[in-house]
Amino acid sequence: MTPFAPARTTSLLEVSGVSVTFDGFRAINNLSFAIGPQELRAVIGPNGAGKTTFMDIVTGKTRPDEGTVTFGEVPRSLLRMSEAQIARAGVGRKFQRPTVFEDQSVSENLMLALKAARTPWRVLFWRETAKDRARVAELAAQVGLADHLPRKAGELSHGQKQWLEIAMLLAQEPRLLLVDEPAAGMSFLEREQTTALLVELAKTRAVVVVEHDMEFIRRLNCKVTVLHEGSVLAEGSLDHVTKNPQVIEVYLGR
Known part of the structure; x- marks a missing residue:
């Protein structure tokens, strides 16, 4: 494999001095790191390291006690924005368990998701267009579902x-795009296709993958951030961080 590309000097996402405490437990402790605008980054760490809380903070689900989170040209910290405002600004999150409309077709799921004005008045008179159908077909092809558009989502693997x-x-x-444990529960072939998909997506946007599967991360061939007790313990290639004595002690040695 070729070495991973270095992060751009200009960050898309910058987390600075963020801390949050839940009932006396400091889940995030002065967390600071940055993601480039077209970068694939893996985030690993033991249970309780702060991986999920980090994503909760970036998406507005959790409000930290202190710190800032800047995103692109958005003029204010994401911490001052609602979850809906953050999503509209361009932050998407995929949870570990897929949440799709199982009784609707793949095509209908994608049509519902299209970025468009969704005010009650516009929804009342909304009709899909040829442009909408073309975009749905494009999205399905992008993720390998071009041949499954008529199928109900509940029938998919x-x-x-x-x-x-x-x-x-x-x-x-x-x-x-924040992606939580995408490899969990997948077959070997699905994991291979998911790896290729995430690598391709990172050519046009930032993709952050939270994952425990070291082999899956190795195939992503990207920079890795190791979290421990709510802060960054190590960063670098997978080979670099897995040789770090502290990483071995708190994570890999378990």
């Missing part, structure tokens, strides 16, 4: 549902 949810997020045209 676990991996295919994951790809459909990713396509639904892509319909919102995010500049940053």
Whole structure:
């Protein structure tokens, strides 16, 4: 494999001095790091390291006690914005378990997800257009579901549902995609296809992958951030961080 590309000097996402405490437990402790505008980054660490809380903070689900989170040219910290405002600004999040409309077709799921004005008045008179149908076909092809558009989402395999949810997020045209444990529950072939998909997506946006599967991360061939007790313990290539004695002690040695 070729070495991973270095991060751009200009950051898309910058987390600075962020801390948050829950009932006396400091889940995030002065966390600071940055993601480039077209970068694939893996985030790893033991349970309780702060990986999920980090994503909760970036997406507005959790409000930290202190710190700032800047995103692109957005003039204010994401911490001052609602979850909906953050999503509209271009931050998309995919949870570990796929959340799709199982009784609707793949095509209908994607049509519902298209980025468009969704005010009650416009929804009342909304009709799909040829442009909408073309975009749905494009999204399905992008995630390998071009031949499954008429199928109900509930009939898809676990991996295919994951790809459909990713396509639904892509319909919102995010500049940053947060993906939680995408390899969990997938077959070997699905994992291979997911690896290729995430690598391709990172050519046009930032993609942050939270994952425990070291082999999956190795195939992503990207920079790795190791979290421990709510802060960055190590950063670099997977080979670099897995040789770090502290990483071995708190994570890999378990």
